[in-house]
Amino acid sequence: MEEWQLDFEWLQVRHMIQDRFGRDTLPDLNAILFLIGIQELGRWQKSYTKEEKQDLMHIAICQLLSYEGYYEFAGRDADGWPHWKQLRVVPKRDLREQELLLKMCIVRYFKEWEREYKSTEARPKSEG
Numbered sequence: 001m002e003e004w005q006l007d008f009e010w011l012q013v014r015h016m017i018q019d020r021f022g023r024d025t026l027p028d029l030n031a032i033l034f035l036i037g038i039q040e041l042g043r044w045q046k047s048y049t050k051e052e053k054q055d056l057m058h059i060a061i062c063q064l065l066s067y068e069g070y071y072e073f074a075g076r077d078a079d080g081w082p083h084w085k086q087l088r089v090v091p092k093r094d095l096r097e098q099e100l101l102l103k104m105c106i107v108r109y110f111k112e113w114e115r116e117y118k119s120t121e122a123r124p125k126s127e128g
Contacts, residue, residue, distance in 0.1 A: 011026075014026040017035065034060070037059040040063050041056060041059060041082065064106060068101070069088065
């Protein structure tokens with residue numbers, strides 16, 4: 001993906017999240033990682049400790065880097081928190097390269113989420 005295309009799709013993701021949550025400002029990378037972490041955890045609570053916030057962002061990064069083959073889902077612990085197994089070492093990159101990789105994976109994450117969401121909306125409701 002060319003950098004201009006990534007910038008455009010990244011901005012689309014940020015606007016989509018801003019609209020969904022009715023915010024005045026666009027979310028930054030950390031806010032989106034936090035949101036993905038909550039999504040992957042599968043439950044919402046009113047507040048999180050600082051450690052839980054860090055864990056949620058770690059969950060998001062592992063999920064995103066699983067697209068690149070660095071991690072795989074290993075299961076959930078007794079409290080329902082997802083855990084990941086590192087398959088290979090993530091190469092050292094400068095900050096800009098790290099951000100580009102994460103943004104590319106985030107764009108992919110939301111494209112897949114949108115496809116899945118639309119496919120479940122299109123399913124007929126079962127009678128019951």
